Amino acid sequence: MTSSVLPTPAHTIGPFHGHALPFPGGGDVAPEGHPDAITVHGQVLDGAGAPVPDALLEFWGPGPDGEPPRATGALRRDPATGGFLGRDGIRFTGFGRVPADADGRWAVRTLRPGARGRGAPYLGVCVFARGLTHHLFTRVYLPEPTARLAADPLLTSLAPERRATLVADAEPRGTYRFDIHLQGAAETTFLEFT
């Protein structure tokens, strides 16, 4: 079978999504008190090295067992007020959404992703911003276990300096740093799924 239906083109998210798409607890993906919680944070920067304050980032990752979650409830709505109830603190949906702040900085607290197949563990990322006509996919790989990184099909296909843009830097207390450079010498490796 060949596909016959032509796709709807993408467009920029524009500057005015901050009152519409972010939701309370969007970056608190890990259930409360979970021992496998990690924090990933960084900054979104443009080709001149300036922060991108109107970026929106989405994260999608498996649980520590490597399985993609099926739980709903990332953005529980409150039927009484029309606002948000926030996550229930129990279920792990695997989905995070965080707006960059005025400095282009963001943080997401989620569960340490488990490895799948031959690959190394990673979080899937989708980047949106004003000026970005089509969203960008990338991945946050954790810097360990190194044997997994050395066997990952995507990472091993890349030149060392391109591979390095996909691997987060370990910081103390389960925290990892991952900056996203939309353009320039340190440009992040972006992905296209085919």
Next chain:
Amino acid sequence: MTLTQTDVDREMALRRAAYEKALAAGAAPVHHPARDYPPYRSSALRHPKRPPVSVAVRYDPEAVELTSPAFGATDVTELDNDLTRQHPGEPLGERITVSGRLLDRAGRPVRGQLIEIWQANASGRYAHRHDRHPAPLDPHFTGVGRTLTGDDGGYTFTTVKPGPYPWRNHTNAWRPAHIHFSLFGTAFTQRLVTQMYFPGDPLLAHDPVLQSVTDAAARRRLVAAYDHALSRPEQSLGHRWDIVLDGPAATWTGETR
């Protein structure tokens, strides 16, 4: 030097002509906008200069991006798809119904997935603090809606028709009326954010955001169709807009591109 609409129109026409020429010479159609589109000036420092790295999912069937976040009954309320009923009073403007189906490239319905929309009010002003357009805010309109698709991929929103608004891309730049859409598919690879336009809007030809899609047929797919069967007596005018998500999914059996 300040860019005028005439300058931008000329630049957009050149890019359309170059694309048409390539197409006539046998190049494959390009359905999505180029990430580097100089007439949309904010793209200059925000597009990657290196081509994206291909992840061929048939060789990487374990890619987590082949699965999707799930949303359910708790993530929307019954009123979320009616943007005219989120406040005690009635919003100003022409009431419209926007309805259609969410499909994948094989034409299969995407069921039970989240659609989010946001838009300016009837005067062309967003309920966002950074919007400085001196058109009136409407205390009875926030302009944000959500829904889950039905078993046939169907969705419906009731809202008011958004107004066009000025922006600072060039002198006297105006965005045509549009509704922003955010869509999830059966795979994270199919994630889509886009904008829906209204038929017959004279600003469509002058808009660098729409014209960043250089394929004429692809641009037409971003314009809703007036559909009288969707109009509700004494209530709202109906527009039909179907959305087709690109990108492979776990059950993908489609073309090789």
